[in-house]
Structure formats: structure tokens, C-alpha cells
Amino acid sequence: MHPQRWGAPSEASALSDSVRGLVDAFVGTRDTPAVTEVSVPASGLSDDVLGSLKTAIGDDAVLVDDESRRLRTRGKSTPDLLRARSGDLADAPDAVVRPSSHADVEAVLAWAVEHRVAVVPFGGGTSVTGGLAARRDGFAGLISLDLVRLDQLVSVDPVSMTAVLQPGMRGPAAEKALAEHGMTLGHFPQSFEYASIGGFAATRSSGQSSAGFGRFDDMVVGLRMATPIGELVLGSSPANAAGPDLREVVMGSEGTLGVITEVTVRVRAVAAEKVYEAWSFATFAEGAEAMRKLAQSGLLPTVIRISDEAETMVNLASQSDIGGDGVSGCVMIVGHEGASVAASRAEVSAVLESLGGTNLGEERGQAWAEGRFHAPYLRDSLLDVGVLVETLETATFWSSREKVYQAVKQALETSLGEGTLVLCHISHVYETGCSLYFTVAAKQADAPLEQWLAAKAAASDAMVESGATITHHHAVGTDHKPWLAREIGPVGVAMLRGLKGAVDPDGVLNPGVLIP
Amino acid sequence: MHPQRWGAPSEASALSDSVRGLVDAFVGTRDTPAVTEVSVPASGLSDDVLGSLKTAIGDDAVLVDDESRRLRTRGKSTPDLLRARSGDLADAPDAVVRPSSHADVEAVLAWAVEHRVAVVPFGGGTSVTGGLAARRDGFAGLISLDLVRLDQLVSVDPVSMTAVLQPGMRGPAAEKALAEHGMTLGHFPQSFEYASIGGFAATRSSGQSSAGFGRFDDMVVGLRMATPIGELVLGSSPANAAGPDLREVVMGSEGTLGVITEVTVRVRAVAAEKVYEAWSFATFAEGAEAMRKLAQSGLLPTVIRISDEAETMVNLASQSDIGGDGVSGCVMIVGHEGASVAASRAEVSAVLESLGGTNLGEERGQAWAEGRFHAPYLRDSLLDVGVLVETLETATFWSSREKVYQAVKQALETSLGEGTLVLCHISHVYETGCSLYFTVAAKQADAPLEQWLAAKAAASDAMVESGATITHHHAVGTDHKPWLAREIGPVGVAMLRGLKGAVDPDGVLNPGVLIP
Structure with missing residues (x-):
């Protein structure tokens, strides 16, 4: 991945004039390019210490060059990107280690314990919760354990x-x-x-x-x-x-x-048939109720998600090529996959119609399916023009949905102030509840990192205080750790520490991550 | 419950002449009544020690009479019943404690830690794996913490x-x-x-x-x-x-x-409609394949279970009132529950028919539904005539189903010798695998407990060696502990011990149960 952005460097692009105009009107923009000259701290591990590791798992499994280490520095949260864009590479690992087998991994762990080196397992590097920002104090060094060669x-x-x-x-x-x-x-x-x-x-x-x-x-x-x-x-x-x-x-x-x-x-x-279609509901609450009904009737399609009024408006405005007119309220995406989807599609459609849904056809559904992995690129383009963008998410039971939604939204708006855009969608549903996924956009202050961390803390407080989870699917990392402690309480924390002490008595694995 | 049998004392009954005749032919019978005069060991906890507990949670929450303690002695496995039938009450708790609130439970635990008393949580007393047979050595005494008053x-x-x-x-x-x-x-x-x-x-x-x-x-x-x-x-x-x-x-x-x-x-x-019907398949393997197909097609009914050839034969023979003739092979029970079951029933039936199933109608299905909780009573009636009966169960992936089935069956037959009846059914299915539930009947040897423990060990070895779990739904207790250690290995055991040490550092909770 690009060391300062999401995804493939070739996909990095500026906002189109029309979208920039729109963002200007809502939030305001200012060119805010990333620092291009950066310096990676020297590796703190000696040749001697690394030599014993090379002997164990092979010379080419151990990399210390600047670019390899830069590419495994932190993950892809907005705070991570803000640090990377400002040239801050203080968290760069001292080496990148690429085992080729389970035995190699065991050898790396034994070496890490022997030399008191912290180990950060690295998969895709996509953490958005500080999962790759382990603490190195008290250790002789820190390595990124890249599992890229275990790819079969x-x-x-x-x-x-x-x-x-x-x-x-x-x-x-x-x-x-x-x-x-x-x-x-x-x-x-x-x-x-x-x-x-x-x-x-x-x-x-x-x-x-x-x-x-x-x-x-x-x-x-x-x-x-x-x-x-x-x-x-x-x-x-x-x-x-x-x-x-x-x-x-x-x-x-x-x-x-x-x-x-x-x-x-x-x-x-593999499904023989895949159909994605869009539906519209008058309000977010009405659409959410329809999702609840489907989940509690055992009639869930393969994909079901609904954007609130604000997210629907922004999505339609930024996708003017597929037609932003003629839709009000909230857009729901419904996907059916299977050997044959006609029967289940008809059942789901009947329920949605009976609960106030209007079928908007397959065009918008298909557009969603095609663009579904692209949103993170837009975040980089917005950071380029001084717009702070981040996402956060939670889950709760159906009866608390509205309360949690309002509490988190209000916490973000209050913290970030006027001109803040808070969008939300529900994209994961259960019989007993659902996720709530928020996207936030605000004009960058002079200290955008601190600006965001304050807003994130306010939103996280709101989640835990309203009884929702600190994370439905982004995990804990370092960013959510204080709120995890509140969610599971001191006995839960003691259980995690008991597990940690049992299998990693020297504490070399991802120190400072997850466990309060 | 009856202190020496399953369930309500009023339901205890002798085998009918026809069933006894059948059992005689297969296994052989001999009247083997339970000991009627038994003596409960005196409570080992002093009035002083119990007095502080009574002060904390109330006088009437602490029982030390013989009958109360006898009724919380062990669970309802066949070994438990054999011990109870022989008058062995060595595991009787020193007191039965009945908290009325969460706060009461916390008070009992604090008291137990202070006085070094082992605590055995007691719900229905139905454990069949020695889950209520905690170790008391090293403790000042042992109490049964009966949750009967927390019943709201x-x-x-x-x-x-x-x-x-x-x-x-x-x-x-x-x-x-x-x-x-x-x-x-x-x-x-x-x-x-x-x-x-x-x-x-x-x-x-x-x-x-x-x-x-x-x-x-x-x-x-x-x-x-x-x-x-x-x-x-x-x-x-x-x-x-x-x-x-x-x-x-x-x-x-x-x-x-x-x-x-x-x-x-x-x-x-609550389901508006409930229909149970029976199906027949030529072989156990064919029926199992049909279950796999349903599970992997997302078409599971509410209940689905199939008896192997031996279990089908025994069930039909012992239920001659509903007609044992005209059925060969293996009987499957299929239950549909829901607001309206016609559509899903038709779908399931079509799959079953296409895979060789023959619909036997609702009579046998309904009979199963009505008698579903009664089998444990039969075990007692068989113990009364010197027939050792017990059940054990496991689960595995579909591709190992036949291997595990044969391995466990053979282990039991080899251990118990000629005249042993091993019956099996599948009653829990998943996309990736299923349970296997065995019922074993053999003529009691002079030392039936040792006879069964040897057979159980052989069956447990067979499960773990064939890669299956030691228990799909009966839990670990004390009986499965050695095999749990093999199933999860030393690192898994270390994790359990780490958890235990974290939340119960004094080890008062169910000592000797579960954790190897």
C-alpha cells in the first residue's frame, strides 16, 4: 500500500471539481498536501541480534531497509494517516520479518523472547484502531512480523x-x-x-x-x-x-x-446468481424497522444496508452520474446471492414493500456493489484538501438503536462544531440488534490529530455510556483500549490479563495493544 | 429429583413384560435393586463457620439436613447412579446454600474464600459428566450452591x-x-x-x-x-x-x-404451527448425507435427527404400540415449527425425497415429540434389571462422520464384549458437520462401575484419536477432563488455568472440575 494513503498508489487522485465544490459548500477546503520528504529512524536492533534470527529463518526473511520499515509503520486510521502525512515515522519497526512457515513463526517468537524484542504481527496493514502501534518501551526493539509469505x-x-x-x-x-x-x-x-x-x-x-x-x-x-x-x-x-x-x-x-x-x-x-438492488424508505427509522422485521423473520438477504438521511443525500450528490434526482429519504441496498434467488428475493421484497419500501431497481444496487471497496480512497482525497474524515462504528440491540444513534451523532457534532457532517448507515443486522457505522467530515483545525482524538473520545464515551459496544468490527487496537476496559469491566480485564500471562509471560506480543 | 434415579419419583416404573423379554433376549436381565438404606456423612462444617454465612444471607438459605444434602450429591450419569444405587454418598456436600440474589451469591463466594470452602454451583442437578463431583481435599468443606431461588x-x-x-x-x-x-x-x-x-x-x-x-x-x-x-x-x-x-x-x-x-x-x-413427521432412509449413511445436503443448502427444518439401523430397530421394537412393522433401514424425525410451515416443509420434503427418503407420516413424528424427554426413565428401569445403560456423544466434520462413528462403536463393543448393544443417532447438524450420540447397553458385570469406566475411556480415546470432540453437548465435568487436555493441548490448558487464576485465585469454585 501507499505509505501515506489507502490502497494502490496508482489509485490516488484529486477530488473532481464538482465534488470539491460540494465539499467547499458544506465544510470548506484548503490544499493540505502530505510531507514528501520523510526520514525513517535507524533500526535499533544490532547486526548481532538480527544475525541470530537470520540464521534461524533465512537471510532474506529479515529486512531492515527504510522503505520496508516505512510500509509497516502503523495502520490506516485517520490518525495514522495524519501522522504519516506529517512525516512522523517514530513508530517504524526496527526490522520486518517474513516467516515462511509455522515453524519459522515459532522460531521468531523464541528469538523475540530471548532478546526481549516486541513483535507486531502484520497481515494487510489495514488496522484503523491503532492495532499496529505497539508500545516499545521496555524492549530492546520492535519487529513487524509480516505474514505475507504464508499465503497458501x-x-x-x-x-x-x-x-x-x-x-x-x-x-x-x-x-x-x-x-x-x-x-x-x-x-x-x-x-x-x-x-x-x-x-x-x-x-x-x-x-x-x-x-x-x-x-x-x-x-x-x-x-x-x-x-x-x-x-x-x-x-x-x-x-x-x-x-x-x-x-x-x-x-x-x-x-x-x-x-x-x-x-x-x-x-x-459460489453463487450462480447475484442481484443487488436499491430501495428507498421515508426515514432511517422506518428502514431500520424493516431490517429488524426481516432479521426476526429469518428472511435476511445476503447484503442489507441502509444509509440515514444525511448519508443518502451525500451519496446521491457525489454519484450524480447515476442520477441524484427523484429520491428522497433513505436508500437501502439489498443483495441476493445464491443458486437461485427469485423465491427469496420475492419474499424479502414483499416484506420491504409492506413496510413502506419503494424499489428503486438494480442500477443503484449494482453501482454500490461495484464501488464498495473504493470509499477509503476518497478519504485521502479529502485529507488533501484539509477535510478531516474518519469512520467509527458500534452495535447495539434494536431497542437502543435510536438512542445510540442520536448520542454518538450529537457527541461528534458537539465536539467538532459547526459545519461538521455526520453520516450513518446500518450494514450488519442480527435478530436482536444491528451495527451503526458513522462517517464524519469536518474542516481540519490547526492540530487535526488532537481535534479528531477529542471527537473520537466523545463518540466512544457516548457508545459505552449508552450501553453499546466500542466496536462492532474494527477491533480494539490501542485506540479503543480505555473503552474496552469500561465495556468488560475489571473482571473482564483480569480475564484478558490472565490469558496473556499464561501464553505470553514475557509480554513480547503486541505490547500495549488490546489488553488494558 | 429422585436421589437414585432420573426425574420424578412417581415416574419410576418397572419394564413392561414385553420390553423385559426383549432385553432378556438381547442382553440378559437380573433383578438388581438399589440399596434402600443409606447414610449421609455428617456435615464437616462447624456451626461457627456456617453461622457467619447464615448471618450474611439468612438462616433459611443454609440447609444441613441429610435429605437436602443427599439430593445434591453428584449428578445423573450412569456412574453417578451406580454410586447412588450402591448407597455411596461420600460426595455429599456439607451444606446446601440457596442464595436469593446476585448479592447473596457474592456473599457466599466471599465467605467461601475466607473459610476455604469449595463451592459447587447447582442448577438442575442433571450433569452426566461428573460436573457436580468437585474435589474437596485441601478445603475445609464443600457446599452445594443451589440457585433454585433465582428463578425469575x-x-x-x-x-x-x-x-x-x-x-x-x-x-x-x-x-x-x-x-x-x-x-x-x-x-x-x-x-x-x-x-x-x-x-x-x-x-x-x-x-x-x-x-x-x-x-x-x-x-x-x-x-x-x-x-x-x-x-x-x-x-x-x-x-x-x-x-x-x-x-x-x-x-x-x-x-x-x-x-x-x-x-x-x-x-x-411462539410458533403457530408445529409438525413432526418421520422419514425413512435405507441406510444411516444415506440419511446423514441428506442431512448434510439440507444443512449446506440453508434448508434446515427446526428438528432433524436420524437413528442408525440398530437404534431404529430397538426403537421400533419398544414402541410396538405405534407399529413396528413395515419399516426397514433408518428412521429420521423432521420437525417444522413456525408462523406457517407449509412452504419450508415442502422444500425440505422435496430434498429428502430426491435423496432417497420415504415419508412415514406424522404419527411416528408426533410420538417422538411426545416421548422426547422420557428416555432417562428407561435407563433406571434397565439398571433395575442389571443392564448397564449409558449415553455418550461427540461431534465431527462431515468428512469424518463415518470414521468417528465406526471407531467409537467398535471401541465400545470391544471393551464391553459380546451381547453389547450400541445404538447411535445424529441429532444436531451444522453446515460443516454433525453430532453423533451413542446409547450403549450391556449386561452388568460384578463391578459395573469399573466395567463402564473402561468402556467410556475406550470410547473417549476413539473420539479424540479420530479428531472428534470429547463432547458435543454434555460438557466436560470431571469425567472428560483428561480428554479435554488432549483436545485443546497444553497451550489450551494453560489458557484455562490463566483464566482460572485470574478470577478465582483461591480455587474455591468447583475444584477438580473441567480444568485439567
Whole structure:
């Protein structure tokens, strides 16, 4: 990825004149280019210390050049980007280590414990919660453990419909390899093009097709993890009563308990038919009620998401090429995938119509499906013109949906002041509740990082105080840690610390991340 | 419950002459009545020590009479029953303590830590894996913490379709209270009539309607637990990415990490229609394949289970009143529940027919539904005539189904010798695999307990060696502990110990249970 932006450098582009005009009117713009001359701190690990690692896993598995280290410095949250754009590379790792096997990973961990080196597991580098910003104080150095070479489809089981994937596979590579067997994983988060299988598991990712395919944690049936005290292999059965489900502990552990080296996932047959269509509802609340009804009737389509009034307006305005006229209220995207979707589509459509929905046809649905991974590029283009943009998300039960929505929105607007645009959508639904995903845009102040951190804190307070989770699918990292402590309380924190002490007694794995 | 048998004493009955004749022919019988004069060991806790507890939570919350203690001695596995039938009450608790609130439970735990008393949480007393047989050595005494007074439906949320239940509610009471709100939990394990909400959560129970309603762990969205270091409250949202899912740690913790004092569950609307029907398949393998097809097509009915050839034959023979003739092969029970079942029933039926199934109509299905909780009574009647009967269960992936089935069956037959009857059914199915539930009958040897423990060890070895889980829905208790250690390995064991040390540093909670 681009070291200061999301995604492929070739995709970086300026805002079109029309969009810039629109942003100017709402928020105001000012050219704010990224610093181009940057300097990466020298590696703090000696040749001697690195030499023993090279002996263990091979010379070419250990990189110390500036560009390799720069590319593994932090993740892709707006604070991460603001730091990268200002030339701040203080968190650069001392080396990038690329193991080729589970045994290599175990060797790296043994070496790290011996030399007291902090280890930051690195998959796609797409964390938006500070998951790659481990604390290095108290350590001789810090390495980025890049799993890029563990990128194979290990095996498929077409009877059980499972597959074993290595953690360094990116989303598209995993889908491509599975497609050769007629299989799909069905996990499509916005980070799909860059994020990795190991990262999906370690952060409890949830994708845009979660209504049909479930969250990533629903897909995982087995895991292999290297820890400083040895290997953990889980997955004797689809489900069992053999004590606490330790898969659910490995998932969400964000590299603090071990390094995931294999993931066994449930797969499905590639869908023969895929249809995405748009619907409109008079209000966000009406659309949300329709989603609740579908979820509680067992009638969820593969994809279902609805934008609130503000997000609908902005989306339509910025997609004027596909027609912004003739739609008011809130747009819902509904996707049907399967061997044959006609029957289920008809059922879902009947419910949506009966609850006030108007079918807008497939054009807008298809446009959403085609552009679904592109939004992060827009954030960079907006940062280029002095507009602070970030997203944050939560989940709650249906009966608290409106309360949480208003509380978070108001917290952001109050913190960021006049001219702030807060957009929201619901994109993951359950029988008992849903996610709420906010996009915020505001004019950058002179200290944009502090400006954002204050707004983020206000929004996070609002989430936890209204009983919602601090994160539905972005994970904890370093950014959400204080609120995780409030969400799970001191006993929950003690449990996490007990787990950490048991498998990583020297604390070399992602220090400072996740565990309060 | 009856102290030496399953269920209500009034339901205890001798085998009918026809069934006894059948059992005689297959296995052989010999009257083997239970010991009637028994003596409960004196309570080992002094009045002083118990006095401080009475002061804290009330005089009537602490019972030391023989009958109260006898009724909380161990659970309802066949080994437990054999010990009870022989008059062995060595594991009787020193007192039975009945808290009325979360605060009471916290007070009991504080008292237990102070006086070094072991605490065995007690719900329905239906454990079949030694979950109520905690180790008392190293402790001043052992109490049974009976949650019977925590038996209320605390609240319902009809928008989110959730309900908060206290842990001491038995299955029927929970369903009755929810039905007043038009709601159902849909959790119907064979122990339904006696087992408790807290026990369902603590043991990761799975009910006979799991195909439609999911396992109990799928239903739980929130938990409250009292631990020696304080209160844990979980359940900010239906699902989230806020670190490891600690709900999945509390579930399956079997009273070793804390005492569950509230469970928030997802509920559903009471079904307007319920239809149970029977199908027949030529072989167990063919029926299992049909179940796999349904699961992988997203077409699961509410109930689906199939008996292997031997179980089908025995069931038909013992239910001659509903007609044992005209059926060969394997009988499958299929249940459809919902607001309207015609459409989904037609879809499921079409698949079953296309895969070789023959519809046997509703009579046998209805008979199954009506008798579904009665099988444990039959076990007692068989023990009365010297026939050793027990059940055990596992789960595996579809591709290993046949291998695991044969391995466990053979292990039991080899261990128990000629005249052993091993029956099996599949009653819980997933996209990637299924459960296998075995019923074993053999003539009692002179030392039936040792006879069974050897057979159980052989079957457990077979499960773990063939890669299956040691338990799909009966939990670990003390009986499965050595095999749990093999299933999750030393790192998994270290994780459990880390959790235990964090929340119960003095180890008073269910010592010797679950954690290797």
C-alpha cells in the first residue's frame, strides 16, 4: 500500500471539481498536501541480534531497509494517516520479518523472547484502531512480523465444505484460490482488497455480506496459533461443549496471545446468481424497522444496508452520474446471492414493500456493489484538501438503536462544531440488534490529530455510556483500549490479563495493544 | 429429583413384560435393586463457620439436613447412579446454600474464600459428566450452591426479542414465563424438564431443536456472573469485535470461573404451527448425507435427527404400540415449527425425497415429540434389571462422520464384549458437520462401575484419536477432563488455568472440575 494513503498508489487522485465544490459548500477546503520528504529512524536492533534470527529463518526473511520499515509503520486510521502525512515515522519497526512457515513463526517468537524484542504481527496493514502501534518501551526493539509469505490455500474439504487458509492471504487471493474449487468464503469487508485472513480472524472482522454469510467469527471452525509457550490447535468439530470456546478467545486477540498461522473456515458454493438492488424508505427509522422485521423473520438477504438521511443525500450528490434526482429519504441496498434467488428475493421484497419500501431497481444496487471497496480512497482525497474524515462504528440491540444513534451523532457534532457532517448507515443486522457505522467530515483545525482524538473520545464515551459496544468490527487496537476496559469491566480485564500471562509471560506480543 | 434415579419419583416404573423379554433376549436381565438404606456423612462444617454465612444471607438459605444434602450429591450419569444405587454418598456436600440474589451469591463466594470452602454451583442437578463431583481435599468443606431461588424472568425486550432470565429457572418454567409474552426460547434438550438456564449456559447445552433455534450458546447475548474478584457483566451488543468474546469463555466454564446469576437470551415468537413427521432412509449413511445436503443448502427444518439401523430397530421394537412393522433401514424425525410451515416443509420434503427418503407420516413424528424427554426413565428401569445403560456423544466434520462413528462403536463393543448393544443417532447438524450420540447397553458385570469406566475411556480415546470432540453437548465435568487436555493441548490448558487464576485465585469454585 501507499505509505501515506489507502490502497494502490496508482489509485490516488484529486477530488473532481464538482465534488470539491460540494465539499467547499458544506465544510470548506484548503490544499493540505502530505510531507514528501520523510526520514525513517535507524533500526535499533544490532547486526548481532538480527544475525541470530537470520540464521534461524533465512537471510532474506529479515529486512531492515527504510522503505520496508516505512510500509509497516502503523495502520490506516485517520490518525495514522495524519501522522504519516506529517512525516512522523517514530513508530517504524526496527526490522520486518517474513516467516515462511509455522515453524519459522515459532522460531521468531523464541528469538523475540530471548532478546526481549516486541513483535507486531502484520497481515494487510489495514488496522484503523491503532492495532499496529505497539508500545516499545521496555524492549530492546520492535519487529513487524509480516505474514505475507504464508499465503497458501492449504487444503479444501468439499464434503464438510471447509478450507484451510494461511493467514497472509489477502481477501482477493483467498477468493480466487477457493473459486478454483467452486467455493467462496463470502467475506467482503471494505478492506477486502488488502486485509488478510489472519487479520480477519485476529480482529473479528465482519463483511458487507454478513447478513447472508455471517461474521468472520461465524465462518471460522478451526485455528492454529504459534505462541511463546508452544502451538495451539483448535477445531475438533463445528461446535462443542468442551469447555470455554477457545476459538472465540483467539479470535479478537489481535496478535497479543499468539500469531495465527492457519485458519480453517466454512466455505460455500459460489453463487450462480447475484442481484443487488436499491430501495428507498421515508426515514432511517422506518428502514431500520424493516431490517429488524426481516432479521426476526429469518428472511435476511445476503447484503442489507441502509444509509440515514444525511448519508443518502451525500451519496446521491457525489454519484450524480447515476442520477441524484427523484429520491428522497433513505436508500437501502439489498443483495441476493445464491443458486437461485427469485423465491427469496420475492419474499424479502414483499416484506420491504409492506413496510413502506419503494424499489428503486438494480442500477443503484449494482453501482454500490461495484464501488464498495473504493470509499477509503476518497478519504485521502479529502485529507488533501484539509477535510478531516474518519469512520467509527458500534452495535447495539434494536431497542437502543435510536438512542445510540442520536448520542454518538450529537457527541461528534458537539465536539467538532459547526459545519461538521455526520453520516450513518446500518450494514450488519442480527435478530436482536444491528451495527451503526458513522462517517464524519469536518474542516481540519490547526492540530487535526488532537481535534479528531477529542471527537473520537466523545463518540466512544457516548457508545459505552449508552450501553453499546466500542466496536462492532474494527477491533480494539490501542485506540479503543480505555473503552474496552469500561465495556468488560475489571473482571473482564483480569480475564484478558490472565490469558496473556499464561501464553505470553514475557509480554513480547503486541505490547500495549488490546489488553488494558 | 429422585436421589437414585432420573426425574420424578412417581415416574419410576418397572419394564413392561414385553420390553423385559426383549432385553432378556438381547442382553440378559437380573433383578438388581438399589440399596434402600443409606447414610449421609455428617456435615464437616462447624456451626461457627456456617453461622457467619447464615448471618450474611439468612438462616433459611443454609440447609444441613441429610435429605437436602443427599439430593445434591453428584449428578445423573450412569456412574453417578451406580454410586447412588450402591448407597455411596461420600460426595455429599456439607451444606446446601440457596442464595436469593446476585448479592447473596457474592456473599457466599466471599465467605467461601475466607473459610476455604469449595463451592459447587447447582442448577438442575442433571450433569452426566461428573460436573457436580468437585474435589474437596485441601478445603475445609464443600457446599452445594443451589440457585433454585433465582428463578425469575427478570425482563423482556419485545423490540430486540431478548429476555433476561435468572439461572435457577428450569426449562419448563422459563418457557411458561416467556409464553405469557408470546415468546419461546426454543431450547429443548432431553434434560429440559429438570435442567436450568444457568446450567444450559455453563455447559454449552444444545437442544433437540438446535437445527432451527441453534445451540444454547447461539441464544445467549448477555451474561452476569459473580466471581471471587467481583462482578462480570457482558452483552453490549449482539456481536462485536471488542476483543475475545468473553461470553464464550463464561459459557462452558461449568462453575469454575464464577456463578452465572443472569442470562440474557435471544427469544422468538411462539410458533403457530408445529409438525413432526418421520422419514425413512435405507441406510444411516444415506440419511446423514441428506442431512448434510439440507444443512449446506440453508434448508434446515427446526428438528432433524436420524437413528442408525440398530437404534431404529430397538426403537421400533419398544414402541410396538405405534407399529413396528413395515419399516426397514433408518428412521429420521423432521420437525417444522413456525408462523406457517407449509412452504419450508415442502422444500425440505422435496430434498429428502430426491435423496432417497420415504415419508412415514406424522404419527411416528408426533410420538417422538411426545416421548422426547422420557428416555432417562428407561435407563433406571434397565439398571433395575442389571443392564448397564449409558449415553455418550461427540461431534465431527462431515468428512469424518463415518470414521468417528465406526471407531467409537467398535471401541465400545470391544471393551464391553459380546451381547453389547450400541445404538447411535445424529441429532444436531451444522453446515460443516454433525453430532453423533451413542446409547450403549450391556449386561452388568460384578463391578459395573469399573466395567463402564473402561468402556467410556475406550470410547473417549476413539473420539479424540479420530479428531472428534470429547463432547458435543454434555460438557466436560470431571469425567472428560483428561480428554479435554488432549483436545485443546497444553497451550489450551494453560489458557484455562490463566483464566482460572485470574478470577478465582483461591480455587474455591468447583475444584477438580473441567480444568485439567
